[in-house]
Amino acid sequence: MRDEGFDRSVERIVGIERSRYLIGTLSEKTLHAVLKDFYSSSEEEQEVRIGRLYADVLKGNDIFEIQTRSFNSLRKKLDVFLEDHDVTVIYPIAKIKWISWIDPVTGELTDRRKSPKTGSRFDAFRELYRIKPYLSSKKLHIKLVLLELTEYRMLNGWSADRKRGSVRFDRVPDSFMEEIDIRTQSDYLRLVPDSLLNKDFGVSDFSKEARISKGSASMAVNILCFLDIITRVGKNGRAYVYRVKSI
Numbered sequence: 001m002r003d004e005g006f007d008r009s010v011e012r013i014v015g016i017e018r019s020r021y022l023i024g025t026l027s028e029k030t031l032h033a034v035l036k037d038f039y040s041s042s043e044e045e046q047e048v049r050i051g052r053l054y055a056d057v058l059k060g061n062d063i064f065e066i067q068t069r070s071f072n073s074l075r076k077k078l079d080v081f082l083e084d085h086d087v088t089v090i091y092p093i094a095k096i097k098w099i100s101w102i103d104p105v106t107g108e109l110t111d112r113r114k115s116p117k118t119g120s121r122f123d124a125f126r127e128l129y130r131i132k133p134y135l136s137s138k139k140l141h142i143k144l145v146l147l148e149l150t151e152y153r154m155l156n157g158w159s160a161d162r163k164r165g166s167v168r169f170d171r172v173p174d175s176f177m178e179e180i181d182i183r184t185q186s187d188y189l190r191l192v193p194d195s196l197l198n199k200d201f202g203v204s205d206f207s208k209e210a211r212i213s214k215g216s217a218s219m220a221v222n223i224l225c226f227l228d229i230i231t232r233v234g235k236n237g238r239a240y241v242y243r244v245k246s247i
Contacts, residue, residue, distance in 0.1 A: 006176035009038040014172055031149065031171040035066045035090055038176075050085075053077055063087045068171075071130035078134050088141040091127060093119040095177050096148040101155050102169060112150055119146065121180050121191060122210040125220040132223055142182040148175045188229045191220070192244060202239045 013034045036046060040057040048058035053076070057064035063085045067074055074089065081087045097119070100112040121144050134140050150172045157166035180190055189197070193209035201209075207217035221242060224230045230242045 006034075006038050006173075009034050009041070010173055012041075013037050029068065029170055031092060031173055032066050032068050034173050035068075035092060035145065039064050039066075039090065051080055053080055055081065055085075058085075061085055064090060066090045066092075067127070068092055071127040074131055075134070078131065078140065082134070082137055082139050086139045086141065088143050089131075090143045090145060091124055092145045092147055092149075092173075093121070093123050094149050094151070094171070095119045095146040098148075098150045098174070100150060100152050101163070101166075102152055104154050104156050109152075115151075120211065121146070122193075122212050122216070122220065124191070125212070125216050125223060128223055129219040132226060135223065135227060138184075144180040144182070145176070146178040146180070147173045148177060149173045185227060185229070188224065188227055189244070192224065192229065197244050200233060200241050200243050202236060202241055204239070 014030060036056050040046060040059060045057050045059055048055045050058070050063075055063045055077075056066050061084075063081050065074065065077065065081075065087060067089055068091075071089075078087065095118060097115040097117065098112040099115055101110040102108070124142070124144055128135065128142070135142075152169045152172070153163075154167045154169050155163065157164045159165065182188060182190065193206065195209050196205060203214060203217045203221050206212075206221055207214045210217060210220070212220070221230065225232065225242070228245060231245050232240050233243045234241045
């Protein structure tokens with residue numbers, strides 16, 4: 001799905017020359033900058049000071065925080081922002097990812113290649129678990145943005161091909177694919193695989209249907225129980241069995 005507004009944000013922030021030569025040289029990484037511009041191109045609404053902290057975007061009484069990495073750092077902001085504002089956390093997920101390697105000595109870029117890994121809405125659970133106590137707040141909303149993007153990595157790893165253990169340098173979005181809004185409790189049903197909505201299931205079933213690790217599936221089930229989206233209904237051997245509740 002193309003989004004002309006998103007394409008304009010990419011062009012404004014990236015530009016042909018920056019994409020080619022200046023990737024990652026600014027203090028704010030490209031993906032974060034593009035998303036901030038997409039959700040508000042007004043400089044007056046960006047980087048607004050609230051107390052001792054800065055909100056990425058403030059529109060009226062609504063705060064938008066773009067979080068491209070660990071949600072651990074969000075907790076301090078949520079403690080302050082949720083007192084007087086509605087807060088939407090915007091989390092980008094690479095549904096389609098291309099990888100290009102940078103030689104750290106010459107700066108030369110390789111041709112990009114498509115990663116076999118694909119992202120989905122279920123990838124959000126590991127980060128959501130980091131802010132689990134806040135998820136029950138009616139003033140906290142989540143926006144998952146699925147993108148096609150190019151990831152630039154340094155050829156500085158420890159393996160013979162210098163790829164394992166390498167450092168991610170920057171991510172540049174190529175196209176907007178899907179947006180998933182979670183604004184109310186019932187919206188968290190969108191984070192349950194469709195195949196499990198009308199049947200009992202365990203963590204292993206969730207892992208299989210969502211195509212995520214059992215560790216991530218365990219976090220998902222924990223969050224969904226906490227939010228009263230699913231309930232424990234019994235056991236199958238030593239494993240608990242769950243069922244989606246009527247909301």
